[in-house]
Amino acid sequence: MIEGTLAIVLNTLTIIIITFVIANVAVSIVASLMTQSFLTIQVQSRKVALWLLITMPWLTSIGVALFFLNGYLSSKAFEAETEFAHWHHMAVFSWSTWHGATLIIALVFSCFILGKKFVQLKQHHHNLKSLTHFAKPLTDNVFEIDMPKASAFTAGFIHKKCYVTSGMLKEMTEAEVEVVLAHEKAHAKNNDPLKKWLFSLFAAFFIPSLATRLKLHMTLAMEQAADNAVVNDKLTPTFVAITLVRVARLNALYSPIKSNELVASFGADVLDQRIYFLLGQLTLKPVNKWMTLILVIFILAASMSSIDGLHHFVEIVFSH
Amino acid sequence: MQIGELEKLVLQYLWKHDCADVKAVFTHFEKIRGGSLNTYQSTLDRLYKKELLSRHKVGNAFQYYPKVERQDLIGQLIQSVTSDFISDEENSLIAAFSSMSKDCNEEQLNRLEALIEVQREKLSQGK
Numbered sequence: 001m002i003e004g005t006l007a008i009v010l011n012t013l014t015i016i017i018i019t020f021v022i023a024n025v026a027v028s029i030v031a032s033l034m035t036q037s038f039l040t041i042q043v044q045s046r047k048v049a050l051w052l053l054i055t056m057p058w059l060t061s062i063g064v065a066l067f068f069l070n071g072y073l074s075s076k077a078f079e080a081e082t083e084f085a086h087w088h089h090m091a092v093f094s095w096s097t098w099h100g101a102t103l104i105i106a107l108v109f110s111c112f113i114l115g116k117k118f119v120q121l122k123q124h125h126h127n128l129k130s131l132t133h134f135a136k137p138l139t140d141n142v143f144e145i146d147m148p149k150a151s152a153f154t155a156g157f158i159h160k161k162c163y164v165t166s167g168m169l170k171e172m173t174e175a176e177v178e179v180v181l182a183h184e185k186a187h188a189k190n191n192d193p194l195k196k197w198l199f200s201l202f203a204a205f206f207i208p209s210l211a212t213r214l215k216l217h218m219t220l221a222m223e224q225a226a227d228n229a230v231v232n233d234k235l236t237p238t239f240v241a242i243t244l245v246r247v248a249r250l251n252a253l254y255s256p257i258k259s260n261e262l263v264a265s266f267g268a269d270v271l272d273q274r275i276y277f278l279l280g281q282l283t284l285k286p287v288n289k290w291m292t293l294i295l296v297i298f299i300l301a302a303s304m305s306s307i308d309g310l311h312h313f314v315e316i317v318f319s320h
Numbered sequence: 321m322q323i324g325e326l327e328k329l330v331l332q333y334l335w336k337h338d339c340a341d342v343k344a345v346f347t348h349f350e351k352i353r354g355g356s357l358n359t360y361q362s363t364l365d366r367l368y369k370k371e372l373l374s375r376h377k378v379g380n381a382f383q384y385y386p387k388v389e390r391q392d393l394i395g396q397l398i399q400s401v402t403s404d405f406i407s408d409e410e411n412s413l414i415a416a417f418s419s420m421s422k423d424c425n426e427e428q429l430n431r432l433e434a435l436i437e438v439q440r441e442k443l444s445q446g447k
Contacts, residue, residue: 124401126322131397133328134390147394153402165398238440245432252426275432279439 007093008072014099015068016061017106018310020205023060023303027053028210030295038217039273043228045287046221052292054202054214060303067304098314113204121197128155135163141188142181144169150250152180157197160188171250172243179230179243186229192222220270224277237278244274321370321397329353330363331372331393334386341381 002010031053038046072090094100135143142162145151150168154160162184169177187193199218203211230240248271276282323331330345337344346360364384367373372393375382388396 127397127400130321130323130328131394131401133323133325134394134397145394145398147391147398149395149398151398151402155401236443238436238443241436241439242433245429245436249429252429271428271432275435279436 002093002095003091007091008069010093010103011090011099012065012069014093014103015307016065017102018307019061019064019303020057020106022306022310023057023299024206026299026302027056028206030299031210031214035213035217040283040285042284042286043221043224043277046217047225049287049292050214050218050221051199052296054199054206056296056299057205058202060300063300064304064307068307113201117197117201117204124155131163132161138164142184150247152184152247154184154187155193156188157191157194160191160193162188168247168250172246175235175239176243176246179235179240180247182230182235183226183240186226187222189229190222190225192226196222216270220273223270223274227274227278231278237280241275241278244271244278321400323370323372326353326355326359326363327367330360330367331386332390334373334384335390339383339385341378341383343381345384 038049041049068090095104131145132143135145138144141160142164145163145165147165148167149165150171152162152164152168154162162181164177164180164184168180172180196218200211200215203215206214227240227244231237273282277284329349333345333348334340342357342361342364345364346355346357349355349360364373364375364382368375368384372387373384374387375384377383
């Protein structure tokens with residue numbers, strides 16, 4: 001049995017984990033219900049809403065834990081067991097209870113997710129470094145890769161670099177290449193590679209199907225923002241749109257067309273949405289701030305009030 | 321997979337010459353960029369361990385051969401770097417112009433092109 005400060009720390013961590021699970025379920029329900037309405041939100045607002053959703057379990061769990069801790073330390077709020085939210089034994093912790101098991105499982109799971117993500121990051125860094133060795137610098141932070149397949153992408157967290165294949169440079173006109181490079185530079189300016197990785201890190205704590213959907217919405221928002229950044233007096237939205245279709249055609253030459261898989265319909269939706277966006281055929285509205293506030297309060301209240309209920313419910317099955 | 325600058329040069333040499341032993345590689349690079357025989361021996365060993373070269377013994381020395389073609393290696397590197405972040409097993413660190421557009425079919429592309437053309441006509445009539 002652990003008592004004192006260490007017990008308070010371990011109990012606080014347990015509260016964080018339990019709140020995280022409850023908030024995660026609540027966010028998952030909200031996100032599943034809202035998934036189609038994301039497409040009607042303005043790009044910038046959509047990005048903010050997605051970041052809020054994906055970080056909500058973390059913010060809620062830390063907020064609730066601090067609230068409980070403050071309640072315990074100040075010894076004013078939540079002393080009685082009948083209160084709205086409380087924790088019975090803040091200064092006592094035992095590893096041989098379900099609290100201990102919860103803490104260990106959460107720790108192992110978090111280490112697994114973080115380890116996997118950092119291994120991926122390391123591999124990506126090595127591959128990118130190797131690819132850069134085979135690339136030829138064109139201009140500042142723009143590299144040409146000798147490859148017949150048309151492709152262009154931006155990578156790197158701190159030193160962001162844009163890559164374009166010789167196949168793309170050969171197959172496309174000067175103006176089309178200008179569109180592609182301006183699009184890639186917009187990704188670099190927006191720090192999209194880093195943001196994508198961070199988003200996928202937070203998404204890894206959600207159920208995979210929902211995580212995929214949220215990442216798809218974030219990808220679409222980033223692509224639309226980069227498409228929009230390209231448009232100017234010379235490069236019209238219709239020209240950017242036709243360039244996008246042209247690149248899709250070039251890619252289709254080298255990749256077998258998939259039509260029945262889930263990924264295929266995702267891809268199709270994304271291209272459609274990008275073209276409709278460029279042609280001004282989408283009626284996009286700013287996010288409803290009041291509705292967002294109500295949802296945040298709902299998730300916070302649901303998480304806070306469920307702690308005690310869940311605590312008692314689990315103890316029907318397991319010994320304390 | 322990480323390929324260093326010297327490894328890249330040795331690979332390029334072997335792509336050009338098809339096969340060589342360490343002495344041939346050392347003789348070629350000694351004039352251009354210096355280094356000892358051991359440097360090139362360990363570079364060839366590293367490339368062999370990364371499965372980019374194959375080798376067999378002729379007399380007392382190994383003859384090294386490229387195991388992958390240049391285009392295939394670059395293709396593999398691009399594939400691993402650009403794998404999209406939608407799928408869980410793949411990376412998530414790039415932002416691409418053609419993100420997911422490879423999954424579109426001919427019919428969809430024709431429909432989108434027609435839509436863009438209609439918009440263009442509308443705009444030119446409005447001017």
